Amino acid sequence: MGIGPDRLGDFYPDWVNDLKDEDLRPEILKLGKVITDRAKIKLGLQKVTKYDPEYWAVANLAPTKEIAELALSMGGIRKPKTFSQLLAITGLDEKTLNERLEQASYTGLLEWNYENEAHEKQWVLPMFVPGSAEFSNMNQDFLKEHPEMGRFFERMSRLPLEGLTHMVPPGGAGIGMHVIPVEEAISMEQEAIGLEKISYWLDKYEGKYAKSPCSCRLSRKTYNEGCADDPEGWCIAVGDMADYVVETNKGGEYITKEEALAIFKQAEDNGFVHQITNIDGENKIFAICNCNVNVCYALRTSQLFNTPNMSRSAYVAHVTAEDCVACGKCVENCPAGAVKLGQKLCKADGSEVTYPKQVLPTEKKWSTDEWNDDYRDTNRINCYDTGTAPCKTACPAHIAIQGYLRMAAQGRYKEALALIKQDNPLPAICGRVCNRRCEAACTRGTVDEAIAIDEVKRFLAEMDLKAETRYIPKKIVPSQKGEFTEKVAIIGAGPA
Incomplete structure (x- = not known):
């Protein structure tokens, strides 16, 4: 990949260097401008060049002049056209038109729509994101042939939003994706809006679901920023999109409602975030995604630009x-970094601690200084010198000490052991040879004496030595194919 001459970060494939200006395809330059959401290009303040993803990616999506002209005949993005309408618009014969529609659907340049009064198949020119960027990355044969499409997805989920995200209101205003909560977490004491539940959407698209690979996970793998998740099967297409991903080589496979629910449960076990598409109004979606914050471009947008309304x-x-x-477990596990621990201890003079408040993006000029480019590394750090309990900060394993002490005091011994083993799989060993840094840091020691933290942990760890009280954590695997076959060696894990 290269870097464009005018703007650091405009990546492009190497073959672009060999293109001469007179060789640029005018229909691709025009089509890229029609589809893009980049304001300067849309308003004519910036021309599409060969270095822009609006050119080199669209050239892959529309490999022939005829395919590009077909896309241009759609009359703009997200304007559905039936086969008979396209026959009249293009003047093509049925066989030729059908062949071109199939090819454009295969690359992801066009998508399908059946949600109309006649339930008639329509073709739609989608946006780049969400749209053809995802569709092209889900087609793994196409992605293997054009690996630069992985970077295309990354660029077009970022560039159009760089100067706009701070103006997006709560709910996303039809931009990007919309987060829906784990249904069990919604309080039953209040009325829950159906649109915010997975069950609502599964009922709406009853019998029409297909699991398909995650385009974000596949995209990031093409430039070595992926994660350990198996990308297969995490996106659940519904309605028209289920047929689309199955029939156009997007890795789709029809599933039942029960299978879909099992995938959502496995996603929740892994800490993934449920998101629905957010571009067609309040009562239509085309997919429910199970997103890992480490690779998801939709979640990346809000985290990178520090604009939480985006997700x-x-x-x-x-x-x-x-x-x-x-x-601190909620702090460590929240994928959005939405909660932080404050310092509840008073100051030495007895006065209370005051905390700075985050200024909302809409209340000041939002510049790149407000962005967090390192969000994947910094967003969920919990063990600071302040802002968490001194005992937890001092503990080399950063175990949730206050949590298991409270559970033990309540007689919830197995739950306390389970909490310890989230961070320390060998508590019975550590409980005997621990140097008790936690007790040395315990602030109760400034009053009388430190809490006997290690004794409590040792008592709980003793349960692990007995088969009838042993706690074996459920194995959580970020794959729907079962356990990974790859093996790892842990250095230092010998007989000792």
Whole structure:
């Protein structure tokens, strides 16, 4: 990949260097401008060049002049056309038109729509994101032939939004994706809006589901920024899109509602985020995704630009103060970094600690200084010198000490052991040879004496030595194919 001459970060495939200006395809330059969401290009303030993804990616999506002209005949993005309408517009014979529609659907340049009064098949020229970028990356044969399409997806999920995300209101305003919560987490004491539930959408598209590979996971793999997840089967296409991903080589496979629910449950076990498409109004979606914040471009947008409205759900989590012991597990696990631990200790002079408040993006001029390019590394760090319990900070394994102490005090011994083993798989060993840094840091020691943290942990760890009380964590695998076959060697894991 190269870097464009005018703008650092405009990646392009190497073959672009060999293109001369007179060799550029005018229909591709025009089509790229029609589809793009980049404001400067859309308004004519910036021309599409060979270095722009609007050119080199669209050239792959429309490999022939005829395919590009077919896309241009659609009259703009997201304007469905029936076969008979396209026959009249293009003047083509049925066989030729059908062949071109099939090829454009194969690359992802066009998608399908049946949600109309006649339930008649229509073709649609989609946006880049969500749209042809995802579709082209889901077609793994096409992605293997054109690996630069992985970078195309990354570029077009970022470039159009660089100067706009701070103006997006709660809910996304039809931009990108919309987060929906884990259904079990919604309080039953309040009325839950059906649109915010997975079950609502599964009922709406009853009998029409297909699992397909995650385009974000596949895209990031093409430039070595992937994660350990198996990309297969995490996106659930519904309705028209289920047929589309199955019939156009997007890796789709029809599934039942029960199989879909099993995938969502496995996603929740892995800590993935449910998201629905957000571009067709309040009562239509085409997919429910199970997103890993480390690779998802939709979640990346809000995290990178520090603009939470880009991935807000309609629900807000609240802390029940009397139940919270500040163990920090919610901070560590929240994929959006939405919660932080404050310092609840007073100052030495007895005064209370005051905290700075995050300024909303809409309340100031939002510049690149507000962005967090390292969000994948910094967003969920929990163990600081302040802002978490001194005992947890001092512990080399950063175990949620307050959490298991509270559970043990309540007689919830197995749950306490389970909490310890989230961070330390060998508590019975550590409970005997631990140097008790936690107790040395315990602030109770400034009053009388430190809490006997290690003794409690040792008591809980003893349960692991007995078969009837042993806790074996459920194995969580980020793959629907079962366990990975690859083996790893842990250095230092010898007989000792």
